[in-house]
Amino acid sequence: MPETPEQSAAARFDTVLIANRGEIAARIQHACRELGLKAVAICSEADREAPYGSTADSFICIGPSSAAKSYLNQDAILLAARLAGAGAIHPGYGFLSENAAFADAVEKAGLIFIGPTASSIATMGDKISAKRAMMTAGVPCVPGPDTALPDDPATIGRIALEIGYPVIIKAAGGGGGRGMRVVPKADVLHEAIALTREEARKAFGSPSLYMEKFLEHPRHIEIQVICDDHGNAVWLGHRDCSMQRRHQKVVEEAPAPGIAPDIIQPVGLACVEACLQIGYRGVGTFEFLYEDGAFYFIEMNTRLQVEHPVTEMTSGVDIVQAQIRAAQGHVLDLTQGDVTCEGHSFECRINAEDPETFLPSAGVVTHLALPAEPGIRVDTHIHAGYKVSPYYDSLIAKLIVHAPTRAEAMARMREALAGTEIEGISTNIPFLRALFEDDAFARGETDIHYLEQWLKLRRAA
Numbered sequence: 001m002p003e004t005p006e007q008s009a010a011a012r013f014d015t016v017l018i019a020n021r022g023e024i025a026a027r028i029q030h031a032c033r034e035l036g037l038k039a040v041a042i043c044s045e046a047d048r049e050a051p052y053g054s055t056a057d058s059f060i061c062i063g064p065s066s067a068a069k070s071y072l073n074q075d076a077i078l079l080a081a082r083l084a085g086a087g088a089i090h091p092g093y094g095f096l097s098e099n100a101a102f103a104d105a106v107e108k109a110g111l112i113f114i115g116p117t118a119s120s121i122a123t124m125g126d127k128i129s130a131k132r133a134m135m136t137a138g139v140p141c142v143p144g145p146d147t148a149l150p151d152d153p154a155t156i157g158r159i160a161l162e163i164g165y166p167v168i169i170k171a172a173g174g175g176g177g178r179g180m181r182v183v184p185k186a187d188v189l190h191e192a193i194a195l196t197r198e199e200a201r202k203a204f205g206s207p208s209l210y211m212e213k214f215l216e217h218p219r220h221i222e223i224q225v226i227c228d229d230h231g232n233a234v235w236l237g238h239r240d241c242s243m244q245r246r247h248q249k250v251v252e253e254a255p256a257p258g259i260a261p262d263i264i265q266p267v268g269l270a271c272v273e274a275c276l277q278i279g280y281r282g283v284g285t286f287e288f289l290y291e292d293g294a295f296y297f298i299e300m301n302t303r304l305q306v307e308h309p310v311t312e313m314t315s316g317v318d319i320v321q322a323q324i325r326a327a328q329g330h331v332l333d334l335t336q337g338d339v340t341c342e343g344h345s346f347e348c349r350i351n352a353e354d355p356e357t358f359l360p361s362a363g364v365v366t367h368l369a370l371p372a373e374p375g376i377r378v379d380t381h382i383h384a385g386y387k388v389s390p391y392y393d394s395l396i397a398k399l400i401v402h403a404p405t406r407a408e409a410m411a412r413m414r415e416a417l418a419g420t421e422i423e424g425i426s427t428n429i430p431f432l433r434a435l436f437e438d439d440a441f442a443r444g445e446t447d448i449h450y451l452e453q454w455l456k457l458r459r460a461a
């Protein structure tokens with residue numbers, strides 16, 4: 001007799017090892033506790049004093065401060081999971097979260113990887129196979145072939161002419177802004193191909209490249225999905241993540257301003273259809289460029305993302321809990337008709353960095369005050385006396401606000417930023433305060449280049 005979905009779910013796991021650090025380790029631990037699951041925290045030597053270590057059911061130091069020897073050490077993490085009796089591993093974001101070999105090793109060790117299958121991760125990790133899967137599923141993509149560029153220069157030249165200059169050359173193994181080169185016109189095409197191929201070979205171990213139309217002033221819009229193991233998938237709305245510097249997002253918001261529900265709706269449904277076609281499980285994000293009223297798929301992220309809270313605020317869905325429940329084998333407890341978008345949400349990433357040079361700033365937090373008014377959420381692992389380590393990402397807190405309208409949410413973020421005091425280290429708070437006074441941003445008139453241009457003008461002034 002086949003098990004019902006609920007029967008198969010019951011036995012899957014009751015203890016989760018959180019293979020991450022910082023704010024997301026704390027966030028995942030909260031979700032585990034609320035689901036009645038035990039949480040195992042791990043740390044490197046630099047994170048021995050991490051506050052979420054003392055609130056976890058077990059806390060295991062797995063290696064030295066260098067991430068390569070700790071948070072990226074697959075064997076050490078699997079050993080810790082075995083020692084602590086964990087039945088599942090949550091990878092968070094970064095580190096091993098999109099490593100297909102790790103997802104495979106977790107499953108081979110008899111544990112559940114809280115994420116999609118290794119095969120889904122591998123398909124989306126190869127940006128050409130990802131694009132092919134999306135085109136097959138009817139997701140709108142950037143003009144250009146869903147196959148690798150051949151070696152023959154004449155054929156490459158014809159492909160570029162057919163797309164129309166400017167084009168962009170991207171490495172199949174790249175993503176997130178790595179391994180790409182814009183080609184403005186034909187006379188520099190072959191040089192650009194040769195350089196990008198060599199970089200790709202070195203950085204990703206594969207010379208495979210593809211070509212797209214280069215969009216000059218798009219916005220970065222993404223769609224959040226959640227899927228179960230039983231053929232159910234929903235999209236939870238969209239976010240605008242255009243406010244970025246050097247491919248690092250700084251401010252995110254939901255919903256994306258100025259995008260009418262009826263133009264995003266078919267895109268969201270196409271994402272859901274793609275999930276069903278590829279047998280996707282858990283949470284995922286479809287990244288799009290949006291220009292002149294049209295959406296163009298660029299990449300899919302197969303992990304929980306830093307900016308998931310803005311979608312939690314507008315949809316009311318706890319995305320981390322939903323992700324863990326999907327990994328347990330539960331049937332998704334919401335249908336597309338249940339999903340709503342209420343009000344507006346912003347997230348500011350608070351980084352320990354010099355506000356002018358953007359160099360990481362390590363040291364002890366000597367004073368900390370955080371806002372706690374209604375409509376304000378702070379996701380952080382730091383406290384007064386916390387030592388910010390130079391070893392890892394500089395993200396130390398996320399300030400998240402929710403209000404009925406975008407203008408009210410902006411005002412609430414100004415209040416939240418005014419109520420945030422961090423001393424002892426430098427942070428980007430002064431810069432975020434200035435950004436939330438910017439008129440064009442307030443009007444929603446930004447694209448992926450806006451922040452870098454704004455910084456340039458500010459420096460010149």
Ligand code: MV4
Nearest residue numbers: 142168175176177212213214215220298299448
């Ligand atoms: C593009 C593009 C313009 N046209 N593709 C950068 C990150 C990676 N996810 C894809 N990226 C881009 N792909 C085409 N066909 C411009 C970018 C891009 C970008 C995209 C999203 C957010 C910020 C960006 C900053 C610079 C370039």
